[in-house]
Amino acid sequence: MRVVKTIEGIREALSSAQRPVGFIPTMGSLHAGHISLIERARRECATVVVSVFVNPLQFGPTEDFDHYPRDLDTDARKSEEAGTDFLFAPATKELYPAPPRTRVTVSGLTDRLCGASRPGHFDGVATVVNKLLHIVSPDRVYFGLKDAQQLAVIQRMTEDLNLPVRVVPCPTLRESDGLAMSSRNVYLSPEEREQATVLNRALSLATEQVKTGRISRADEAAQLIRETIRTAPQAEIDYVEVLSYPDLERVHEIRDQQVIAATAVRFGNTRLIDNVIWPGKEDS
Numbered sequence: 001m002r003v004v005k006t007i008e009g010i011r012e013a014l015s016s017a018q019r020p021v022g023f024i025p026t027m028g029s030l031h032a033g034h035i036s037l038i039e040r041a042r043r044e045c046a047t048v049v050v051s052v053f054v055n056p057l058q059f060g061p062t063e064d065f066d067h068y069p070r071d072l073d074t075d076a077r078k079s080e081e082a083g084t085d086f087l088f089a090p091a092t093k094e095l096y097p098a099p100p101r102t103r104v105t106v107s108g109l110t111d112r113l114c115g116a117s118r119p120g121h122f123d124g125v126a127t128v129v130n131k132l133l134h135i136v137s138p139d140r141v142y143f144g145l146k147d148a149q150q151l152a153v154i155q156r157m158t159e160d161l162n163l164p165v166r167v168v169p170c171p172t173l174r175e176s177d178g179l180a181m182s183s184r185n186v187y188l189s190p191e192e193r194e195q196a197t198v199l200n201r202a203l204s205l206a207t208e209q210v211k212t213g214r215i216s217r218a219d220e221a222a223q224l225i226r227e228t229i230r231t232a233p234q235a236e237i238d239y240v241e242v243l244s245y246p247d248l249e250r251v252h253e254i255r256d257q258q259v260i261a262a263t264a265v266r267f268g269n270t271r272l273i274d275n276v277i278w279p280g281k282e283d284s
């Protein structure tokens, strides 16, 4: 595996790379969730590229950009073990030599859920992913369903802008107690870590009630998820919503279409997200 820090360097390295090229954009601090994306790309592609870049453009002024966990040496070791060919790890100045005046905005999808709590976040994500796609020119790009709104935004951006890349959604990897793996889990105190399992428990309970037909309406499902999360004393709900997926529109009946039950919850200073997608009548 080669670690490349410049745009020119990665373009040059990939100019003669075997296709298909698979690409996994990350903010580093790699865990088994990231590794599952890399391993999938390894199975499906001749060349695998991972980027590690903590993108300042997607953090709000009071968010954790400065404290976000960074450890490039460990990330390099883990990516290499998972079969990465090139690790692209540019410095901030390399991607943004001057403050960028351009933003990519995917309207509609980005004003709700995490977009409502983190204004400008998805413009920052769409802008950097657009830049990275232009730099790496992959055939396939891999995104985790843990960040389901991000995936919907990127999918729509690539369609709207005719970007020649296939977006590959990948399932959420979880700890043995159900907590979705996330780089931010390291912020949790032991007590918060224990309580954070309530997210998956709430979503699983609602899934069961929907599957057995005891719940059929979106508002009932959201209410059950809220009530369950409130049983954890340190949980502070940012949002719980049940919307169509990937369009993220209000729905009444769950079984009419594919829907997402999505939640963001704070435990102390740590904000965690999780979701489950219910397939609607075709697949159930």
Ligand SMILES: Nc1ncnc2c1ncn2[C@@H]1O[C@H](COP(=O)(O)OP(=O)(O)OP(=O)(O)O)[C@@H](O)[C@H]1O
Pocket (backbone or CB within 6 Å): 025, 026, 027, 028, 032, 033, 034, 036, 037, 142, 143, 144, 145, 146, 147, 170, 171, 172, 173, 174, 180, 181, 182, 183, 184, 185
């Ligand atoms: N548990 C997981 N399972 C599968 N994919 C994941 C998981 N966690 C993150 N990913 C995916 O890895 C990619 C990079 O995500 P990122 O580096 O932000 O990691 P993260 O753990 O989500 O970090 P954060 O805590 O900042 O949200 C994204 O496509 C994301 O959806």
Ligand SMILES: CC(C)(CO)[C@@H](O)C(=O)[O-]
Pocket (backbone or CB within 6 Å): 025, 026, 027, 053, 055, 058, 125, 128, 129, 147, 150
């Ligand atoms: C896609 C991404 C790498 C863009 O900075 C980031 O939002 C992430 O890690 O999910």
Ligand code: BAL
Pocket (backbone or CB within 6 Å): 027, 058, 147, 150
């Ligand atoms: N995993 C999405 C990146 C972020 O939270 O900023």
